[in-house]
Amino acid sequence: MKSYEGMDVEYAVFTAPSGNIGCMMNLENPPMFDCGVESYMETEQYGIGELGMPRWMVEVLHGYVREQNEPPLYSDLVWPEGSPSAEVVQYGEVVYHGPFVCAVEETGVTCWDSESGRGAWMERENTVFF
Numbered sequence: 817m818k819s820y821e822g823m824d825v826e827y828a829v830f831t832a833p834s835g836n837i838g839c840m841m842n843l844e845n846p847p848m849f850d851c852g853v854e855s856y857m858e859t860e861q862y863g864i865g866e867l868g869m870p871r872w873m874v875e876v877l878h879g880y881v882r883e884q885n886e887p888p889l890y891s892d893l894v895w896p897e898g899s900p901s902a903e904v905v906q907y908g909e910v911v912y913h914g915p916f917v918c919a920v921e922e923t924g925v926t927c928w929d930s931e932s933g934r935g936a937w938m939e940r941e942n943t944v945f946f
Contacts, residue, residue, distance in 0.1 A: 828913040829890035829902040837925045837938055838890035838902065839876075843914045849876040851918075851927060852888045855940045856881065862943075876916075876927050876936045879945040 865883030928935025
């Protein structure tokens with residue numbers, strides 16, 4: 817998993833091989849553990865938010881899907897030109913960032929906080945929180 821430093825906070829970011837799901841996390845206070853599901857922007861599966869955009873960003877720690885109008889941190893658009901891209905985590909692999917864990921499968925991505933047990937199963941059509 818690629819870590820980015822140089823901002824006030826260190827971020828760990830990755831994408832699944834399909835490019836449909838990408839995650840970004842940091843351990844600062846408050847911690848962030850968010851995963852974007854691109855297909856939700858097309859299907860509007862979770863409706864439209866207050867900014868008039870589809871809800872497509874999964875808040876793994878807080879159990880909801882929100883809108884986001886800026887590119888996510890795993891996108892090349894937010895980093896200076898020439899910066900390395902987010903790592904593509906292959907199907908069948910598991911990645912860790914502190915207590916945060918994600919398992920990438922062909923059918924979707926499961927991410928959870930190993931301390932609280934909170935997490936989410938994300939796939940092209942749906943997200944299930946646990």
